[in-house]
Amino acid sequence: MRYPWQKADWQRINRERDRLPNAWLLTGLAGIGKSAFAEELARSLLCDRPGPDHAACGECESCRWFALGSHPDYRRLSPVEAEDEDKAGRKLPVIKIEAVREMIEFAHLTSHRHGQRVVLVEPAEALNPAAGNALLKILEEPPADVLFLLVAHAPQRLLPTIRSRCRQFAMTAPAADEALAWLHGQGVADPATELAHHGGAPLFDHDPTLAAARKAFVEGLIQPTLANVLLMSERADKLKLALAVPLEWLQMWLFDLSSMRLSGTLRYYPDHRVALDNLARRADLTQLMQAAGALDKLAPYGQHTLNVRLQLESALMEYLKIFA
Numbered sequence: 181m182r183y184p185w186q187k188a189d190w191q192r193i194n195r196e197r198d199r200l201p202n203a204w205l206l207t208g209l210a211g212i213g214k215s216a217f218a219e220e221l222a223r224s225l226l227c228d229r230p231g232p233d234h235a236a237c238g239e240c241e242s243c244r245w246f247a248l249g250s251h252p253d254y255r256r257l258s259p260v261e262a263e264d265e266d267k268a269g270r271k272l273p274v275i276k277i278e279a280v281r282e283m284i285e286f287a288h289l290t291s292h293r294h295g296q297r298v299v300l301v302e303p304a305e306a307l308n309p310a311a312g313n314a315l316l317k318i319l320e321e322p323p324a325d326v327l328f329l330l331v332a333h334a335p336q337r338l339l340p341t342i343r344s345r346c347r348q349f350a351m352t353a354p355a356a357d358e359a360l361a362w363l364h365g366q367g368v369a370d371p372a373t374e375l376a377h378h379g380g381a382p383l384f385d386h387d388p389t390l391a392a393a394r395k396a397f398v399e400g401l402i403q404p405t406l407a408n409v410l411l412m413s414e415r416a417d418k419l420k421l422a423l424a425v426p427l428e429w430l431q432m433w434l435f436d437l438s439s440m441r442l443s444g445t446l447r448y449y450p451d452h453r454v455a456l457d458n459l460a461r462r463a464d465l466t467q468l469m470q471a472a473g474a475l476d477k478l479a480p481y482g483q484h485t486l487n488v489r490l491q492l493e494s495a496l497m498e499y500l501k502i503f504a
């Protein structure tokens with residue numbers, strides 16, 4: 181499916197069809213519908229009777245296969261939960277080499293139908309190193325008539341050699357009014373607050389456990405004490421959150437804190453204007469920059485689930501210093 185805000189992107193990518201790449205890498209903010217768009221692109225590339233704007237017809241044999249999830253010329257690689265636990269007893273979703281090998285076999289077969297085959301890899305960040313290397317090999321010598329679609333919101337985490345083998349297509353985030361109208365239509369309560377919390381990306385997970393965890397985390401940020409730092413880190417650990425999750429909440433909070441201080445505006449937490457205003461008045465700007473810098477250094481470890489408690493504690497200790 182395509183979301184209402186993807187019209188321009190659809191037209192833009194259609195103009196690139198005259199010269200199809202071997203691989204497209206669709207990038208952009210998480211939660212704006214990149215995967216759905218990529219799947220729609222695959223469906224339309226395989227469709228026997230696409231419409232004037234390349235829309236899949238929905239009725240041909242190919243579209244019927246697609247709807248059944250068993251198109252013989254299409255493969256989708258998505259993460260499965262790892263069987264192995266890390267040292268902390270947590271399982272990270274990954275795309276494993278076995279799945280890539282199976283896909284490579286598929287890519288070297290001849291097409292069941294009329295030539296074009298499509299492989300969707302999403303999110304490409306979930307490829308583990310061995311799987312990434314295997315994918316790279318086939319991207320280096322792509323079989324004829326196989327189009328790879330990679331989807332990533334953090335393309336910098338991919339092997340640079342994979343990135344350079346793909347034609348990049350940056351997807352557009354919806355304008356606020358488009359996103360709000362859509363969320364409203366989905367019956368989301370308080371769409372403006374939720375949209376702000378998710379950085380303007382409307383396809384967030386309506387996970388009530390996560391929403392409650394975020395709420396508790398933000399309450400801790402409003403009362404920056406050592407006791408709260410320890411409590412917040414312990415909670416994140418108990419919930420088995422990937423480090424990236426609370427780090428992102430903190431990063432957005434720091435963004436709003438400095439934005440409040442410098443220009444009186446808020447982007448992510450408009451519902452906490454009073455608290456942020458109070459904190460911004462007490463904030464030491466140098467320490468604020470330092471805390472933000474410390475977060476950037478942790479960001480590459482965001483998908484790790486090792487030592488979440490320790491890492492988060494150290495990031496939050498930097499946060500405390502802002503108000504010392």
Ligand SMILES: [Zn+2]
Binds near residue numbers: 236237239240243
């Ligand atoms: Zn069709």
